[in-house]
Amino acid sequence: MSRDLIIQAIVSGLLMGLIYALVAVGLSLIFGLMEIVNFAHGEFLMIAMFSSFWLWFLAGLDPLLSLPLVVAILGVAGLLVHFGIIRHLLSAPMLAQVCGTFGLAVALRAGAQFLWTPDFRTIANPWIAGRVQIGPIFIGQPQLVAGAICLLAFVALWLFVTRTETGLALQATSQDRQAASVMGIPTDRMSALGWAIGLGCVGVAGSLLSTFFYIFPDVGVNFALLAFVAVALGGFGSILGSLVAGILIGLVESLGGLLVDPSYKTLIVFGLYLAVVLVRPNGLFGRF
Numbered sequence: 001m002s003r004d005l006i007i008q009a010i011v012s013g014l015l016m017g018l019i020y021a022l023v024a025v026g027l028s029l030i031f032g033l034m035e036i037v038n039f040a041h042g043e044f045l046m047i048a049m050f051s052s053f054w055l056w057f058l059a060g061l062d063p064l065l066s067l068p069l070v071v072a073i074l075g076v077a078g079l080l081v082h083f084g085i086i087r088h089l090l091s092a093p094m095l096a097q098v099c100g101t102f103g104l105a106v107a108l109r110a111g112a113q114f115l116w117t118p119d120f121r122t123i124a125n126p127w128i129a130g131r132v133q134i135g136p137i138f139i140g141q142p143q144l145v146a147g148a149i150c151l152l153a154f155v156a157l158w159l160f161v162t163r164t165e166t167g168l169a170l171q172a173t174s175q176d177r178q179a180a181s182v183m184g185i186p187t188d189r190m191s192a193l194g195w196a197i198g199l200g201c202v203g204v205a206g207s208l209l210s211t212f213f214y215i216f217p218d219v220g221v222n223f224a225l226l227a228f229v230a231v232a233l234g235g236f237g238s239i240l241g242s243l244v245a246g247i248l249i250g251l252v253e254s255l256g257g258l259l260v261d262p263s264y265k266t267l268i269v270f271g272l273y274l275a276v277v278l279v280r281p282n283g284l285f286g287r288f
Helices: 003-034 041-059 063-089 094-116 141-163 165-175 177-182 187-209 220-234 239-259 262-279
Strands: 131-134 137-140
Touching (some): 003 041, 003 137, 003 220, 003 239, 041 063, 041 187, 063 187, 141 239, 165 187, 239 262
Antiparallel strands (some): 131 137
């Protein structure tokens, strides 16, 4: 096995890991605030990718240009889901909460198949295309730009949560909802904001993925599965944990496919997850 191939796999895994991490952090943020697992997270990624596709197909907007609009669409979707469904499930048994988000996932996927058929779609000739060569290493420009934007989104989210008054209110709500309410923090609004931000992160990831990945109704399933692993691996509610775990999953997946066998790469990822949670059941970093 040549060193160049290993470096190539590391670079590819790092860039995909940043996308996994951004998908995971939205899921982690929602759980940290409300302790509700959003089983429809992958379907919202699919909605983001289709939103980018239709804005390109109908209005000629490149995904990079339509990215803010897609983020806004997903943010509004987060508010609608919170006030329309989730708020009514907060006091319900856990089984009802699970069924609520799982049923939403089924409805969104079935609706996408009905409206847009199961066909695979791609965005032709995006602004960012081709590849960059650094010595013997080739890096796809869409993946490079996607990784850079995901990293910037993480920095912005971290600064917002740790340096702003609203972000501190989000942290207080996640740590003790009742105490935060007593201190005058509007916890219901914070939860709605968490959903908006969480799905907004999915909007960023979906827009970037649409430039180099197939778009179809079931596209979110595998990404959501890896996002759940990343959240559990990094620690439920931890922004930093989602970043580290997402990158780790991307690297393990890429290197495992190269060094072992591509058909075993997902098995290796789950093996890593099991090894970590057996030692640290709360994940690497715990809550934010």
